Each structure stands twice: as structure tokens, then as C-alpha cells.
Amino acid sequence: MIVCVAVVGHQNNPLYLQSFTEADDALKLHHIVHCSLDVIDERVNNPKRSAPTLNETFLGLLYPTENYKVYGYLTNTKVKFIMVTTDLDVKDADARNFFRKFHAAYVDAVSNPFHVPGKKIASRSFGSRVSTIVKSFGAGTTV
């Protein structure tokens, strides 16, 4: 089950962060998302390691922490998507698929003429679309 998704901007500032847990661990998820930026930095800034996969947007598993697994995705505009899941066995394909859908939703959200680039995403329809995607991901893995 996905517990948290986040969009992180250029200055590593949170643009959107939504947790999907009943438990009140938002703060913990914030920490996890924030810490995972280090891994993204490491992967993006280490040219040796990322050389063969320059055009790959999906960053894969960032790191497992306590009960969560963190997956990352980097758009071509260097906006980072982070997904935190409690599922132990996540197929890469599923994660990719999720991020692709999420990216589409994000593109639609920032294409809104009333959205100012670099600002937080406040669109409600984006929120609802994201929760749909998150739910479908959970459904996909259980089946």
C-alpha cells in the first residue's frame, strides 16, 4: 500500500506531499521523503553510476527504511516524485507504471494556466487524481 507520495521541486522544496495512512505518521513520512532526496542527489550527481541510464526517469528503490520502501522518479524538468510504500515486494514495472500515471497527472496540474511554476500544487483535482492512482496501485498489487 502506498502511504505517501510527494512532488519535490528544484530547490528540494516540497511542492506536494500527501499521505494516505490512517495513522498519524505524517511527520515521519515527511522525514522519509526528505531523507530520500539525498539518495536522489547521489544518483543524479554521480555521473559514473548514472551514465548508462541518463534518460531513465525512474530511479528505482531509493532505500528501505523501517517498514517502508521509498521509490523515486525524476522528470526531465528535474522535478522529483517520491513514493513511499509499505509493500515489501514491489515490482519495478508496477512502480514505473505508477510514476508514469503520476507524472501525467502532474503535467496536467502544472499546465493549468493559473498555476505558477515553482509554487506548491494546490489543485484539488490533482489531489483527487493522485488518490485514485494510489488506490489503483494498491489494488493492482493485491490482485
Next chain:
Amino acid sequence: MEDYPEELRTPPLALVSIVGCPELHPSISAALSSQQPPMNTLALPDFAKASILARSGKTRDPLAPPQAPAGILKKDWLLKHRTRVPAAVAALFRANHVSGDPAQWLQACSDLENLKSAIQGKSTKLVVVLVQSTAGDELSEDVMVALRKRAEIDSKYLVVLVEHDETEWNKSLDKLKNVFAELCSTFYKEEGRRIKARIEKRNFASVELSIRYCFKVAVYAEFRRDWPEALKFYEEGVRVLREMIATSTRLPPTQRLVEIKAVAEQFHFKISTLLLHAGKVVEAITWFRKHTRSYERVVGIPEVAFLHWEWFSRQFLVFGELLETTSASVPDSLSPRFGTADNALTEWEFQPSYYYQLAATYLREKRYAIECSTVNLTTEVNGIPESVMPSVYVGQYVRLFEQGDTVSVLPLSDMEYTSYALSEAERFQDSYEIIALFRKAYESFQSLGATRMASACSCGMAIEYYAAGDFSNAKQLFDGVAGLYRQEGWATLLWENLGYLRECSRKLNSPKDFVSYSLEMAALPLFSGSGEENRENNSKIGPAGSPTIFRREAILQEVINILEGKHSEGTDDAFNNAMEECTPLDIDQISPLRIVLTASVAFHEQSVKPGSPVLVSVSLLSHLPSPVVIDQLEVQFNQSDCNFVIHSAQEDSPLNSALPGQFVEAATSLTLFTNRWMRLTHEVKSEQSGKLECLSVKATINKHLVIYCQAESPASMEDFPLWKFEDQVETLSMKDHVLALSGQKLVQVEEPDAQVDLDLNSTGPALVGELFIVPVTILCKGHGIHSGELKINLVDARGGGLLMSPREAEESESHHVELLGVSTVSEDKESKEEVDNIKKIQYSFGVLSVPKLSVGDSWSCKLEIKWHRAKSVMLYVSLGYSLGSSEAALHRLNVHRSLQIDGKIPLTVSHQFLRPFRREPLLLSGIRSSNNDEKICSLALNESNMLVVNVRNCTEVPLRLHSMTIEPSDDGKQLCSVQQISGITSEHAVIAPNEEYKTIFSVRPQVISSNFNLGEISLNWSRDSSLGEGQESRVIMKQRLPEVNIEEPLLVVSMECPPYAILGIPFTFYVKIHNSTSLLQEIKYSLVDSQNFVFSGAHNHAAFVLPKSDHIISHKLVPLGSGSQQLPKITVTSVRYSAALTPSTSAASVFVYPSEPKFILEKSYSASDECPCHSFRVPLSSPPPPPPPRKMEMVAASKQKVKKYIHLFYCSECEELAKKIAASSDAIELQSINWRSFDDGFPNLFINKAHEIRGQHVAFLASFSSPAVIFEQISVIFALPKLFIASFTLVLPFFPTGSFERSRGGPTSVVIYDIHALQERFYFGDDVLPCFETGIPLLLQRLRQLPDPDNVTIAFPDDGAWKRFHKQLQHFPMIVCNKVREGDKRIVRIKEGNPEGRHVVIVDDLVQSGGTLRECQKVLAAHGASKVSAYVTHAVFPKQSYERFLTSNSAGPGDQFAYFWITDSCPHTVKAIAQQPPFEVLSLAGSIADALQI
């Protein structure tokens, strides 16, 4: 990891035992342990100790069925095998003990027996070692055999050690080692096989045994370094263990779990160690992941959850430590793509810090669990069971039960165990452990550059510190982390952080921090959450509470309450007391509190005059969630006079007992609403020039909270941290958009305008050499001058700054332009002294002080500047002064003026030497070399040479020349006498600009010298200016004369003749040859005939001249022509020297008067003397003047310009005009031609006096008026030039398509008057020069004689006429008409000009029928011309068409011409119309006569 027993942590080593010969043990054991692989040695000094090796426990009946084991692993099993169960035993005997004494042999045998019995029942091998002292001691074969038999060993296990020989000893020791190694290997293999067989047979009842056997097999494998097998069995053991969790029922569940986990831990440790040692990092990590995953959920009952977490944490810690100690790094073969399908691992999993962090996290989990457990358990369990201790089995605990002397071990119940564990756990200080772990992780992450991870660790540390009550440490850590969160805009994380910080500062009694953290929290951009406050008790939420807008408001309210003195709950009194103090907060541009209050200040102007008001806008913005009321706002500037205070009107407090001089203003309301700019505009006046900058805005809130907010310029204002990512409407700080984008918080206060006039006067260009005065005047208009200072600077106007070229600077130190001094004109001496004191003048720079002047005063001084070279110079004068006396003296005002002054050379001096007239050296005293001596003049010795000095004024002002002298050089005085002949007399010569002044000196050298230095010309001059009469300064200017060559010619030829001659009167011409040599000289001379003289005497002759004597040749000459005539050319030749001389042309000419001139020479000479200074002022371009006595005649003669004498022929028609022409000039003589014709009509012409016109200028006045006469005239035109005439001019006043003509010597020329079509000039051949004349001047002359010359307007009937004539008539108003021909009809319109009320004169070149003129006249009359006249050059009027114009014939006044001017170019017409009005004939005669002279 240190918790683990030694035997577990290190790889097991094979164990052997040696018995007997204790003195050899150390060396043997050292040799064994240094072996590869090393072996441990169990050394027993004598055989009595051999019983240790015997099995210690009770002997079990091997046949009895195995009992169910009480535990999985025995704790000491491994230790036992590593220290007490040797793989082989070596019995050491000394060789002499065995072979010698039978008693000793017996002893040895019994020892051996004992040993054998000790290892009885085990597979421990036996080795016998015989120790020899030297190699040479041969042991008897039978002893050895006996010993071997006794020991029941193979022969190769009997080893001989040689004690005292090094090499033999080593060799034998090696042998022993090999034996041991072989035996060990066999032993452990056998043991392992034995246990393995049990596993394979599966003949045991419980799982525990299976695990135990796995462990044992693996350990035996390890003993013999068979790592893969070890790993395999460890893994097998773990697998079985994992299965056991669910199945085993042997112990109470809690303890069972504990045991299983403890065993699993050991297994896991072993596996990890093995993998890491083998360098298989990836496998190790994968294994660890599997391990943690399989045990993650095995928490057990909640009461003992803490045990699980402790264990779990330990797993991470140990693995982290293992990773850290292992040298293996991430293998390169690993796919670079972490975290994806082909490589499921991530970067951090290779870092120990990751594990430390998780260990810390789980340890924290344990602490929470303990807290939960204590809450649940403390009430239930009354006492903690005593004397609980670990049992023999790994992970099991038992209670020692003492009953009297006997101690029995009792198993524990779960309950008992739990409370025991809890009590143990509570004794433990988890916090420090957690902090240490976090710190380890933090440092590690920090070194990896993972700052966020490090921050998270740091945060964890801080929370632990906080929990432990160490607030200052916590605060420090939190502060460090908060910076990162602020920077990256993680508001939620920051919120939590600030919550802790706030509590820390509350605990630390630091109200200022408390307030600032609280305010920052309140201003954070957090909107999420619905405001549920129900999780207060959740320990995972920090003291900040959940980040909601309500919480923010609550925090703000709390701060306000505290500030207002309302003590809130949860704070102690000391803190509240501290809060009582006024707490000023500083907010600058990088302060996180900017979001609480930001002040943006902008001046409406960029610069402002001092004293004039400028508007300043102050805008405040706060992100605090609820409106804030500001009591008082003080805006502070760097010029404190400008500070002003605004206070809220509702506030009637006398809080601001306003400082005197401060502006206090009351505003209606000073309430800051969330995210809305509060804009205030105020007027500020600054008296002080310079920068006026707003420094800060001091806002007082609730009397206690004072915030100094640093002012920011709107132009350079940065986004708000944290808020900049919020999706909200951006507002501008200023209403005015321009101001909001470009406003500045500082304004430049300009300097007050200087109200002092500085005048520089210069009287034109300066002259080199004179002391040029530039008056400087200071006029105080509005300012008084205090401590004024005048700076003077001279700079080269062409740039470069220096007034001398660098090269010149090296040569001479003198400047081209020098500032010599400054003279003040002030009257009182006092100030003068003062000035003199301060005056400081260098070559091009000067400073002098200006006395104190009050308003209205003026002061002046004069700059004295001297030019040494002609140079253009910029003079900069700047006056710096201050207004007041002392306090305002800081500020100085400056006035600058500059002036370009050209330095000019006033006089150019040139000179010329003239040797005695008509006297030339035939032979010089020396031969001159040709190259450079040409420039040197040579002067004749003892003769009077003339030196003409020419002084020319190059300036634009008249100069007065006082004296001009030749200053001879020192020796020149005696050697050469110089006399002034003419020039300056007592009156001073004034030379106007561009005029020349000449002075003549007579130079009589008295010594022969080449390169004789004559001396210098010294001029004494001054400006001839009326203004400077009193202070006229004379300047002496010197110019050096070039060196001259003084020589005495050996032979001198002088000519003598009278000054002038008279036509026909004979005179004598002498040529005198002087021989100054001491030799007889033969002279030849020849005389060439001159055209204008007849002379008597020989043409060629020779003569001898005696030494030091003269020879005179004389000729009588009679001049035949008048004017300046060349005398017969004489050439004198010295035969001896082959030198010839022909006197120069100027010397050999004389003027011949036709008759005796009527002036008296004496008088004219004296007259020229009387006008001293004008006598030799001659035009610039004049050649050097001839000697004075002859001058006047020459001028008189040349002034009479000889006219060209012209013979004028004419055609019969033009007789009248010809006569007029002849009458107008006496240089024109009329000649006649007989115009007759033959009978057949061909002309029969005869030119009278044809021979007389030979060599003369001839003109012919022709008239081509009718075709009939043209032919005969052309005949004349052909004939005349053939009569050997000098020049021929054809005058053709009216050329039917052109007009009037003439020719001169050289090319024939044609003069045509007012040609109708300009292109017709090309009708003439290349050898004809057309010359176009016009009759307009005649018209102009006539118009001037009119009664109304001012009222004349010229009209042109068509464009052609306008083109021809408008240039000559430009000063008249003009009318241009437009003519359109329609068949015979002409329609005339006025194109431009206004004829109304004017006397209009229509001008055209020729008239035929006169239709155009009439039409034109009508139109002009219709447009209101008062009178209309006409002028045509050529009045052709064919068929008497002129009659229409006659006044008598005209239809009425409307058809009349007032005047009709024509010229006499067409003789027929002139004859016909004579002087009938309105016609008037303007004769061309004078004009033609003049033209003929061209």
C-alpha cells in the same frame, strides 16, 4: 558485537596438545601458532595433567535413547572445543630418558598409558615426540619400535626433535607441524562426518538437535577452513530454526522466542562474518535483509515487545559494525543501477550508517515498548524474581534456587522472565545508547555528503537529548537542523523542530528565543489538517502539536498573552518574569523571522535637494495568522534627524514621550493583517547632503515586544523563505508598480548648489614670452566663503596632461607653460599676507586660499602664466569652500571653471643678407664644398653688407615693437660692426596683425672667418593695447642669427651705371675688376648685344689686372627702348683660374625713362625717410625689395598699366556702335573696310591700312542681323587673322542664336551677349574660346536711375528667362510667369510672385514679335502692377513689329509699357526705333570696349 563471546567472534583454530618436556613448550606453541593456518596449543607440563583431556562429563550410555535436549545450543560447547578438546596430543620424551635407565623407560611407558587412557573414547590422535639434544645421538631402532608399539601409533607419528641444532630443530619442528596439521584435519573431518551422519540418518527426536548438529558440523568445517560447508550448515541451521518458531513447545512461548532469537543471532552472526570475510558484501546484505525480514514480525506478546526491539536493534548494530570493520567495498561488478529490478540493493545499504540509524530507531522503538510495558506490568507483578541467571543453553535463563547448601536450577515462568527482563531493561540507559548510535550515523552520513540523512540523525539525537532533559544540547542540534529545513522549505519538519526549540527555550529560560521561535511557528505556511487536537498524548508527536492553522493562532495568542503578562499554564514564574522584560527582536534580511515582519521602504525620488521634502513609503507585511496591532512604529534613518514615529491613534499612551525634533504622527490604525501589506507614506526632509538611507523600522507590539526590522528596498527584496512556494496571490509592497519594482531604500541628497560665481577672463590668445594675465574673479552671490581654496591647474589642451613631452622632460626641466604666480588685488595687507602664506605654486598647479568673504563680496586675483612654447592649454580653476565656519565646515562646495588659452608665437622673424649691389666675386677666397654650405651666407669683408630683418606679427592683436637690435656675440663686437640703417626710431612701431616690419642693418665684417657668429636679433615688444597702459610689460624675444661665412674675394667684379637712363640719352656703363691677389691676373670678357641698347666698345676683349689694383672697362650705352631693360650681358673670365662670372639679371638691368622724369630724387628719398615705420611695410608676398634709391621709380613705372591697343574694324551696319566704342576708350582705334560688291553681287572688300595692323591686336565688330550681310562679314573674319595680327577678337553683339564675340592672342575667343540657349556654345570649334557677356549690368544701372528704384519688381516671362537672369537680379523681388503656346496664341500665367502695386520690369533676352511681352504685360497689369516696363537684350523685331509698342500706337494705357529698354546689338532696330518712347537704347559700347581689353 563486543557482547558476543570471544570464541564466536573469531574464526576457530585447530587445537593440539603437547605433554611433557615443559621447557620446550613455548617455542613449540609459538611455532604452531605462526603456522598457516595457525594452531592453538594446549600445553601440559607433565603427564599427570593429562587427565584434563579426559571427558569431563558423565559417561553416557551410547545405547540409551537420546533424551530431548533442554536447549538448542550449549553455551560452552564452542569454547570447549576451542580450548579443551585437542585434535591431537603429542607426548614428549627426552631420548636419554627412554633409552638409558630402565626405570625411566618404565615411567615413560606408564605415562604413555595414562595419556592413551585419557584420550580413550575420542578420536583424538596421539603423537610421540623424542627430543634429542644433538642430531648425532643415534637412537637405537629397537627403542623407537618399542615406543611406537607402546603408543600404538604409525611410525610417521613418531617425530624426533633435535634440540640444540638450529637447522635440525627447525627441520624436525616442521615435520612435527606437518604431522599435527594432518592429524588435525583428519580429526575435524572425522568429527564432522560423524555428526553429519547423524543429520543424514535423522535419528534424533527433536528439532533442537538438528540445529545443534548443523551448528557443530559447521563449526568443524570452520576448524578445517571449509567455509562453504560451514556456510551451508549454518544456513541449514537457520532454516530449521525459523521453522521451529511455530512448532516448538518446549519452553514457555516468550522464553522460547528469546532462545530462538538468541540462537538465530549467533547463526546470523556467523554467516555474516563468513560472507563478509569472503568479500561477498552483496550476499551478506541480501542475507541480512532476509534475516531481518524473517524476524521483523516475530515480536511476541506486547509485554515483551521491547525485547524484540532490543534484539532487532542489535542485529542492525552488529551488522553495521561488521560492515564497518570489513574491508570489502561495493564490488565494481555490481550494476550501477541501484534500487531497480536487476539490483535490488540501494546505496545506503552498503553504508554502516544506515544500519546504525536503524539500530537507533529500533532502540527507540524498544524504549517506547518499555514505557508501554511498564505501564501495563508494574501493577501486576509484585516482585522481581531474584537470582535469575543465564542457563547453560544459549538464550535461556534459569533461577537459582538455594535450599540450604544445595543450589538447584529452576526454570522460569514467562511472567517471571518478563518482569526480570523488564527490570534488566530499565536499568539500562537507552537514551545514551540511542544518541551514540545516531551520532555515529550522523557523522557517517555527514562524511558521505548526505546532509538530509545526517539532519534526520541529528534530529533523532536532539529528540533523545530533549527526552533526557538535556535542553541546551537539544536546542543546539535542533537549531542546526532547522537551518536546512528553512532553506529547503520543509515547513512541516520545521514546525516540529521549532516546537522542540520553543520548548527548549522555555525550559532554558530564554524568553527572547521563545518569542522568536513562537512567532516563526505562527508565521509558518501551514494550512493542512482540520485541527484535531486529539493526539496530544501521542508521544511521537513533538511538543509542537499538529501543524494546523489553529495551532498557529494558538501559539501567537500564547505569545501575546505572555507579553501582556497573562501567565499561561505550563510556564514557571522565572520564565514569566523574564518575559516581563522588553525583548527587542532584530529581523534582518536573512533572519528566519522575516516571515513574521518585513519592512519595505522606498523613497519616491532617486535624489533630492537638501531641505526639500521627499516622500517615503513604508510597507509592512506579516504572515502571522491573525491581525497584529502595532502600538508604535518608528522609522529610523542613517540621518537621525529624519527619524519619525507613527503611533496608533487608539493608543493614547504617552509611551513615546517624543524626543525633541522627532516627527510624531498619529495614524488611525496600525493593524497588520495576514499577508496584506500595510502601506504608510510619509514625508521626510533632509538638510544634510549625502546618502539618506532607511536603516530599520522599529515596531512596538504590546509594549513589550519591540521588533527592529531592517528596512529593505523593494527593488532588491527577496522572496520570503518558505512562503515563496505557497500558491498564493503575490502582492506588491508598494501601490505604485514602478516603485514596487525599482524603489530604493536610500535617496541621494544632493549637494546644495554653489551660489558663488567664478569668472575667468582672458584677453584672447597668450603670446609666447609674455607674462599672460588671467584675472579670476569670485563673486559671492548667495553664499559666504569660509576657508575657501582656489586650485589652479594647467593641462595640455590636446590631452596628455603633462605640459611637456617626456623626451623634453628629460632634456630640460623647463615646462612649456608655467604658472608663475598669482597676484591678488585685494587692498588690505593682512589678507595678502595670508594669501602669500598659503599660496603654493608649482609649474602647472597652484593652490591658494581665498579669504573669508561674505555674501555680496567679490574677490579677485590674477594668474600669471608664461608660455615658453606655442601651446594650447586648458586652465582649470576650481574653488572649494564651505558655507559655515565650523560645524558645517565638513561639507565643502565646489565651483569649477575652465578656459582654453592658446599660446601663440607673437612675431616671426626672418632675415636676409644682401651683399653689395652690383658687386660680385669673380673668384672666391676659398672653394666651398657644395653640400651643406649652401645655406650659409657669405659676406664680403670690409664691405657694407645689408641685413634685412623681417618681423611679422602672427597674432590677432597689434603689437608694439620697442626696439630691434642685433646683439653681437662677444668677439663679434670688434670683428664686425653692425649699424642700423633704418627701422625703429624713437617712436614705437606698431605692427598690425599679419603685417610685417622690416629693419635694415648694415654689417661690415672686419675679419675673414667661416662660420662667423653674428649674434642674436633681440626684439623688445609689448602688446599695443589701450587697456593695459599702466602695466605694459615689455617682452624681449631673441632669435639667433645663423652663422655666416665672411670672406674676401680674390677677384671682384663691380658694375657701375647710373640709377636710371633716359631714352636716347647715352650713358656710361663701367665694369670694374678688382684684383686683390698678389698676382697679375688675365681677364677676358665678352659683351652680348642687347635689343634695347646700342653700345660702343669691344664685344670681346682681354686685359691684365695688376695685383692690388683695379681694371675698368667702360662702355657707352644708348637706350633704345623704355622701361626696365636688360643691360648688355657681360661675362668676365679669369684665365688663370678658369672662372667666369655673369652678373645676375637684377644687377644687370636698368630702368629707362622715355624722357627726363619729373620728380626730384632727393625729395622722394627724404620723404620715404620721414615716414619711418611705414616705409618698408610691403605686402606679404612681395619679393625681397630692390635697393632703396631705385625703388620709387620702379613703383611709379609699374603702376601705369599699359592698355591693350586695339584696332577695331566694323561692318557698315555697326558704324554707329563702333564709333561709340572707340569713343569710350582711347586704346581703340577705328579702322575701316571698304565694303563694295562686284557686279555679280559677291562682296568686293578692301581692308585699309592692312600693313599697319601687323603685330597688333585686332577686333571686328560684326552684325549678323540679316542673312544678306553675313557672307561678306565672314569673308572679313577669314581675312583679318591672316594679316599677321597679334590677336583677333570677333565682336558679335547679336548672334542670331547667341550674341557677341572676340578673340585674343592665343586662342580665338568669341564673346556673346546673353546667349539664348546655353548649349550653343558648343557650336564653336576647339580653337575658339567663347566668352559670354550680358547686358544686365546696363539694365541695373538704368534701373538705379529710375525715380522709383525701390519699387521695382522683376518679372520673367518664362522659366528660361528666369534661369538665365535670376542670379544677377537676385536683390529684386521676382515674378515668374508661365507661358503656354497654343499655336500662335500664348497664354501667360503668373507662377509666383506678386505684382500688386509694383513697377514690374519684364526681363527677357530677345524679342521678336513681342507677343509674349504683351501677354505678360496684360497679365501683370491685371494683377495690379502699377507700371510695367520691359528689357530685352536683343530687339530683333522683324517686320517692324516694334510698332505695336510705340506709345503713339498703343490701344490704351493698359497696353502700355512705361519703358522698353533694348540694347544696340541689332543695329537695324536701333536705327528704326531710335528714341521713340517707350523705347530706350542702352548702348553696349562701353561694355564691348571693356571686354576687348580682357
